[in-house]
Every structure is written in C-alpha cells, then in structure tokens.
Amino acid sequence: MSAELDILIDKKFLLDLPVYQPGKPIEEVQREHKLKAVIKLASNENALGPSPKAVEAIKQSLKTIHRYPDGGAYYLKHRLAKKLGVGASSIILGNGSDELIVLTLRALIGGGDEVIVATPTFLIYEIAARACGATVVSVPLRHLRYDLPAIRRMVTAKTKIIFLANPDNPTGTYVTKEEVDALLDRLPPHVLVYFDEAYFEFVEERNYPNGLHYLARHPVMVTRSFSKAYGLAGLRIGYGVADARLISCLERLREPFNVNLLAQVAALAALDDHRHLAQTRKLVREGKRYLYRKFQELGLRYIPSATNFVLLDVGRDSHAVSQALLKLGVIVRDMTVWKLHQYLRVTIGTRAENERFVKALKKTLLRSSDKE
Amino acid sequence: MSAELDILIDKKFLLDLPVYQPGKPIEEVQREHKLKAVIKLASNENALGPSPKAVEAIKQSLKTIHRYPDGGAYYLKHRLAKKLGVGASSIILGNGSDELIVLTLRALIGGGDEVIVATPTFLIYEIAARACGATVVSVPLRHLRYDLPAIRRMVTAKTKIIFLANPDNPTGTYVTKEEVDALLDRLPPHVLVYFDEAYFEFVEERNYPNGLHYLARHPVMVTRSFSKAYGLAGLRIGYGVADARLISCLERLREPFNVNLLAQVAALAALDDHRHLAQTRKLVREGKRYLYRKFQELGLRYIPSATNFVLLDVGRDSHAVSQALLKLGVIVRDMTVWKLHQYLRVTIGTRAENERFVKALKKTLLRSSDKE
Numbered sequence: 123m124s125a126e127l128d129i130l131i132d133k134k135f136l137l138d139l140p141v142y143q144p145g146k147p148i149e150e151v152q153r154e155h156k157l158k159a160v161i162k163l164a165s166n167e168n169a170l171g172p173s174p175k176a177v178e179a180i181k182q183s184l185k186t187i188h189r190y191p192d193g194g195a196y197y198l199k200h201r202l203a204k205k206l207g208v209g210a211s212s213i214i215l216g217n218g219s220d221e222l223i224v225l226t227l228r229a230l231i232g233g234g235d236e237v238i239v240a241t242p243t244f245l246i247y248e249i250a251a252r253a254c255g256a257t258v259v260s261v262p263l264r265h266l267r268y269d270l271p272a273i274r275r276m277v278t279a280k281t282k283i284i285f286l287a288n289p290d291n292p293t294g295t296y297v298t299k300e301e302v303d304a305l306l307d308r309l310p311p312h313v314l315v316y317f318d319e320a321y322f323e324f325v326e327e328r329n330y331p332n333g334l335h336y337l338a339r340h341p342v343m344v345t346r347s348f349s350k351a352y353g354l355a356g357l358r359i360g361y362g363v364a365d366a367r368l369i370s371c372l373e374r375l376r377e378p379f380n381v382n383l384l385a386q387v388a389a390l391a392a393l394d395d396h397r398h399l400a401q402t403r404k405l406v407r408e409g410k411r412y413l414y415r416k417f418q419e420l421g422l423r424y425i426p427s428a429t430n431f432v433l434l435d436v437g438r439d440s441h442a443v444s445q446a447l448l449k450l451g452v453i454v455r456d457m458t459v460w461k462l463h464q465y466l467r468v469t470i471g472t473r474a475e476n477e478r479f480v481k482a483l484k485k486t487l488l489r490s491s492d493k494e
Numbered sequence: 495m496s497a498e499l500d501i502l503i504d505k506k507f508l509l510d511l512p513v514y515q516p517g518k519p520i521e522e523v524q525r526e527h528k529l530k531a532v533i534k535l536a537s538n539e540n541a542l543g544p545s546p547k548a549v550e551a552i553k554q555s556l557k558t559i560h561r562y563p564d565g566g567a568y569y570l571k572h573r574l575a576k577k578l579g580v581g582a583s584s585i586i587l588g589n590g591s592d593e594l595i596v597l598t599l600r601a602l603i604g605g606g607d608e609v610i611v612a613t614p615t616f617l618i619y620e621i622a623a624r625a626c627g628a629t630v631v632s633v634p635l636r637h638l639r640y641d642l643p644a645i646r647r648m649v650t651a652k653t654k655i656i657f658l659a660n661p662d663n664p665t666g667t668y669v670t671k672e673e674v675d676a677l678l679d680r681l682p683p684h685v686l687v688y689f690d691e692a693y694f695e696f697v698e699e700r701n702y703p704n705g706l707h708y709l710a711r712h713p714v715m716v717t718r719s720f721s722k723a724y725g726l727a728g729l730r731i732g733y734g735v736a737d738a739r740l741i742s743c744l745e746r747l748r749e750p751f752n753v754n755l756l757a758q759v760a761a762l763a764a765l766d767d768h769r770h771l772a773q774t775r776k777l778v779r780e781g782k783r784y785l786y787r788k789f790q791e792l793g794l795r796y797i798p799s800a801t802n803f804v805l806l807d808v809g810r811d812s813h814a815v816s817q818a819l820l821k822l823g824v825i826v827r828d829m830t831v832w833k834l835h836q837y838l839r840v841t842i843g844t845r846a847e848n849e850r851f852v853k854a855l856k857k858t859l860l861r862s863s864d865k866e
Contacts, residue, residue, distance in 0.1 A: 130654070130686055131602065131739065131740065136746055136747070137743065137746070165562050167561055171557065172556075172557075172560045177556050177557075177559070180556060180559075180756075181556070183728075185544075185549075186728060187549070187725070187726060187760075188539050188540045188543050188725035188726065189539055189727060190539065190727045190728060191727075220749045220750070220751065221749055221752075224749060228625075229503065229508060230503065233605075249746075253747050314502055341502050353560035354559060354560065355560055355562045356558060356561050356563055356754060356755030356756065357755070358751060358754040367503065371508045373513065375511075377596060377618075379590055379727075380589065380730075382728060382754055382756075383728030384754075384756055385754065
C-alpha cells in the first residue's frame with residue numbers, strides 16, 4: 123500500500139504543512155494534572171458564555187435537527203444585510219470565519235501567486251495560503267503592530283491578497299484609519315485587502331477603521347465572527363462582506379450546507395441580544411483595566427489591547443511560566459509558536475477568573491525569581 | 495470597481511460552475527403556497543427525527559457553546575475507531591461528509607488530473623471536482639446502476655479519483671461485492687476509489703460490499719454520514735476512513751475547528767442510540783414495502799432501493815407532477831436537474847406521511863390523465 127499511496131499523493135508539500143495547534147480542552151488539562159477547578163483563558167472566548175437568546179433559540183430548534191440547514195441562510199443573510207447596510211448578495215456565511223479565509227484563497231490563488239502575511243499574526247493565513255499553493259511573503263510586525271508601509275513595499279505584480287487582522291491576534295493591536303487610507307492610496311487594484319475583523323465588537327478606539335467603509339473604494343473582503351463577542355465559538359459561524367461578484371465566486375466554492383442549522387438560528391438570535399453584547403463589552407473593558415493595573419503593580423510590560431485579550435511580557439521564558447500556571451489550574455497561551463518567547467496571551471475572564479489568574483501569576487513569578 | 499475585480503478574479507471558470515440547488519425549506523413552501531400542513535419528502539432526511547440521545551446530549555452541552563470545539567474530536571474519533579476496527583489516525587471528521595469530498599479533491603488533484611463521475615449521480619462530485627480544476631470524465635449509468643466495467647475503461651494515466659456513491663443517490667441502486675472486486679482487480683494503484691456510503695446504515699442486501707474491507711487492498715476513501723440514519727443533517731457531521739497517510743494530508747487541509755461542538759457530542763450519543771437506529775431501519779423497511787405495493791397498484795414503475803428513498807417513474811413530465819404535489823402540500827424531488835425527466839425521488843416518511851403522499855400522487859396522476 124505504501125508505494126501505491128506515494129504515487130497517488132504527489133502533492134508532497136502537503137505533508138510539510140504545519141498543523142494548527144489549538145488550545146487544550148479544559149477536560150484534558152484537568153485529567154492530565156489531576157486538577158479540580160480549571161479556568162481557561164487561552165482561546166479568546168467570551169467569559170460571559172453564549173448569548174442567552176441564542177441558547178433559547180437553539181432549544182426551540184432541537185426538534186428539527188434531522189432537517190438540512192437552509193443552504194442559502196435566507197433569514198440570517200437578510201438580517202445582516204439590513205444591519206450592515208449592504209446587499210444580501212454581498213454577504214457570505216462561513217463555518218466560522220476561518221472558512222472564508224480558505225474560500226477566498228481558493229477563489230483567487232493560482233500557481234505562483236503571492237499573498238502577504240504579517241509575522242507573527244493569526245497563524246491560519248499562512249497555513250491556508252500554503253495549502254492553496256500560494257507563495258507567502260512575510261512582513262515582520264514593527265513594535266508589535268502591522269507595518270503597512272513595509273507591506274506596501276512588498277507588493278508585486280503577483281500579489282493577490284494582503285491579510286490584515288484588525289485588531290490583530292495575538293498582539294491585540296490595530297491599524298488606524300490613517301494607516302489604511304495611506305495603504306489603499308498607493309495599492310494597485312489587483313490586490314485584495316482582507317480585513318479580518320473577528321474582534322470588531324470589542325474595539326472602542328476612535329481612529330479604528332471599519333473595513334466595510336472601503337467596499338466602494340478598493341477590492342476588499344471584510345470578515346467578522348460570532349465566536350467572540352457573541353459567545354458562539356462552539357457552533358462555528360462567521361460572515362464575510364465583499365463585492366457581490368467576488369461573493370458569487372466564493373458561494374460556488376463552498377459546500378451547499380456549510381453553516382449548520384443551530385448556528386444559523388443562534389446567530390440570528392444573538393444579533394438581537396443587545397444586553398448580552400453590552401455586558402460582554404463591559405466585562406472586557408473592566409477586566410482589561412483591572413489586569414493593566416495589576417501588571418503595572420507587578421512591573422510587567424503589556425501591550426494595550428483593542429480586543430478581549432492582552433499580550434503580556436513576562437520577562438522570562440513564557441513557556442515555563444505557562445506550564446507553571448497550568449499546574450495551578452490556569453490555562454493561558456504561551457507565545458512560543460509565534461516566536462514571542464517572553465510573552466503570554468491571556469483572555470479577559472470574569473472578575474473571579476482574572477483575580478485567580480493574577481494570584482497564580484504572582485505565585486509563579488515569585489517562585490521563578492527565587493530560583494534565579 | 496468592475497474593472498478592478500476583473501483583474502483580481504482571473505479564475506473565470508468559477509463563474510461558470512453550477513450552483514447546487516438544495517430542496518426548498520418547508521417554511522418557504524408554506525409561505526409561497528399558503529399551506530398549513532406541509533410534508534417534506536425531498537432531502538432523504540430521517541422521518542423519525544433526530545436520535546433522542548443526541549438531542550439530550552446537546553441540551554447538556556448548551557452551556558459550553560462559547561468554547562471552541564475539540565479540533566481533534568478526540569472522543570468521537572476514538573469511539574468510531576473502536577466501532578469500525580481501524581486506527582484513530584485513519585479517521586477524519588467532516589462538516590458533513592460533503593466536506594470530505596472537497597478535501598480529498600484538494601489533496602489529490604493537480605492541473606490536468608481527471609476524476610471519473612457517473613451521470614447522473616450525487617451532483618456534488620462534479621461541482622466540487624470542477625471547482626478544484628479537475629477534468630471530469632462522465633460515465634453514464636446502465637439501467638440506472640453504476641457501470642463499473644465502463645468506468646474501468648475510462649481510466650487513464652491522469653485519473654486520480656473514481657467517485658462511487660454506494661448506494662447511489664438519486665437512484666437508490668448499489669454496486670455488488672462482485673462488481674467492486676472485478677473493478678479493483680484491474681485498477682492501477684494511482685487511482686483512488688472513493689466510496690460514498692452516506693446511506694450505508696439502510697442497506698440490507700447481502701451482496702453489498704462494505705468499502706472498509708478494501709482498505710488493505712487498494713487506495714480507497716470510505717465516507718459515511720450522521721445526516722441520514724442518525725437524523726443529524728442539520729448539524730453537519732460525517733466521517734471518512736482511509737490510509738493514515740492520506741488522512742494526514744486531509745487533516746492539514748481542513749480548518750482546525752471544522753466540526754462544531756454540538757455535532758460532536760450529538761454524533762457520539764447517536765452512536766449508542768441503538769433503539770433509534772433500529773426504529774429508523776424498521777420505518778424505512780416497512781415504508782418501502784408500503785410504497786412499492788401502492789406503486790404497483792397504480793401501475794407505476796419504481797427502482798428497488800437500498801436506501802431511505804425511492805426513485806419513481808411517473809410516466810410523464812415529473813416537474814409538472816412535483817409542482818402539483820407541492821400545491822397539495824407534499825414536497826418531493828423531481829429529477830429534472832438529473833435529466834431523468836419522468837422520475838420523482840421520494841424519501842420514505844412516517845406511515846402517515848407515506849399515506850398522504852400516495853393520496854396526493856393518486857389525485858395528481860388522475861387529474862393529469864383526465865387532461866390527456
């Protein structure tokens with residue numbers, strides 16, 4: 123069988139692709155370390171939980187899960203179109219906004235085409251681009267922010283897509299309206315700017331540019347998610363907005379029933395759950411303020427964040443710190459994979475979770491200082 | 495913007511791709527025709543509804559839907575591995591088994607490669623293959639069955655995949671163990687045989703070949719679904735089994751969280767819901783017997799089916815018949831898209847639904863005979 127498969131699988135580059143390493147499920151950490159109460163602040167999920175209106179809508183739909191979902195997602199698409207002020211034909215729904223990254227790449231990338239990806243940033247851009255056969259051009263962050271002038275300088279005749287996580291993950295920083303305006307002023311029309319706005323709902327900064335405002339000016343794709351502020355990460359649903367002709371290409375590439383039935387009803391309900399969204403924003407705002415203060419007290423540098431997580435410079439090997447925190451029942455993300463070896467990324471939790479994290483962090487850092 | 499997009503989207507063939515037309519949602523038919531009670535026998539869903547154990551498992555998990563799913567689907571993969579007698583690394587889960595068609599194509603197809611697809615058969619093979627840039631070689635059915643000798647004759651050095659829906663949709667027929675054995679005896683090793691066994695759980699015929707039995711003999715992919723017998727079409731979950739190296743390629747191409755959290759817990763519970771599965775099989779067996787008898791009484795030819803649906807020759811334009819049935823509140827699938835212009839495909843319903851369908855069919859055929 124081995125020889126047969128070697129003949130069959132001639133895309134050997136597939137086996138060289140990195141595999142995305144998600145955060146560990148809570149149960150696995152509990153089992154491994156024999157812990158009772160574990161808190162997970164590792165995947166930028168909503169600490170408040172899912173929108174209660176979404177949960178109620180799911181309960182009402184449980185009797186119909188033997189039916190296929192509405193492949194056209196009629197109700198949700200029209201609700202979003204109204205909310206966003208665009209035509210329904212300019213919207214596509216994805217099995218998480220991740221899927222839209224892949225569909226956009228599949229629609230636009232041919233052999234030899236280039237995509238520009240910052241480094242470090244959300245890892246899926248590079249993995250998905252390489253899986254689609256694109257050449258990935260990496261542009262380093264500058265002071266942990268996207269460097270748009272440097273990105274502009276890397277554009278060639280072969281560039282098809284620039285991925286812009288705004289705000290960015292894992293840094294939590296954002297590019298300003300002025301910076302995006304300057305980029306688009308000098309960008310040739312054969313380059314799509316992909317605004318990944320998964321954390322859009324958390325942003326309160328005034329000079330943050332809403333990607334939708336560029337729709338009429340330059341080819342752009344804007345994606346957002348129900349996984350973060352709406353608390354529906356487990357259901358997998360996000361959406362993308364672009365020119366209707368580009369959306370039409372993506373619609374032809376997606377599977378007919380890519381977005382499950384419960385995700386559709388939950389997202390529709392969550393859009394009307396203003397209370398849950400307001401509470402979520404408040405929790406994140408207050409949680410960030412609390413953590414910033416505690417980090418200052420501990421003499422730790424952090425990166426001010428426009429999202430529901432904070433990147434923290436622990437001033438020593440962050441993998442060791444994260445392992446020590448794990449033993450205390452606190453899961454955070456060490457940034458080793460992103461090559462930010464002294465950084466941890468911590469999701470804003472509930473007040474109690476934030477306090478427990480700070481306590482565990484103090485304990486860990488004290489111990490590690492004692493050893494030095 | 496138009497000119498810009500023309501430059502950007504150079505894969506013009508995308509716009510020529512057919513768009514899969516799913517069956518209409520019940521609510522839409524009700525709205526359109528102002529009907530009170532509508533029955534849908536159009537998408538081969540489980541008339542009994544979802545597995546009650548699956549529904550209960552979902553209820554228990556609703557509090558955690560703000561968390562990402564387990565990207566590795568640890569528990570479900572190991573449960574399936576045990577059930578099927580294969581290693582967990584030989585299994586991949588998909589957002590519906592549809593997704594596995596696309597992932598397999600993306601892993602194996604390069605420019606100029608050919609895939610062999612019967613015509614007519616499940617439409618997604620051709621759409622997905624063309625979207626991946628494959629050349630689709632069509633082989634007509636023979637007496638509404640896959641013609642494996644003819645398929646064998648179309649194999650060239652460029653053939654990468656043969657898609658085999660077994661049992662087939664929309665005909666409900668299957669290829670026998672003897673026929674598959676003969677195909678594999680003469681098939682070069684560079685051709686993957688893709689057994690789509692979405693209706694596997696309904697098959698009772700003794701000479702039906704279980705695709706898994708060929709794993710050690712030839713490169714194959716076997717996919718199955720939770721959408722049909724398990725009643726979970728709305729959740730989108732299916733699985734594929736193949737050599738671990740091929741699975742490893744597909745794993746690198748999928749999105750990290752392709753299968754949602756509720757689908758995972760529901761599928762796991764459904765696998766232990768032996769009562770629901772037994773009742774489903776009984777309902778389908780008895781429903782087919784009833785419909786066959788009624789079709790004979792009406793003098794209508796039907797294709798004996800190994801699945802939970804029956805292809806019926808109405809002896810006249812089936813689109814007109816399906817439209818007339820629609821007005822009576824009965825949704826079935828006319829086979830016009832498949833170019834089987836005198837055929838309807840009807841899903842086995844509950845006893846009451848089958849009776850209502852037969853009544854409506856009688857009425858419709860009587861009226862249409864009157865007109866002649």
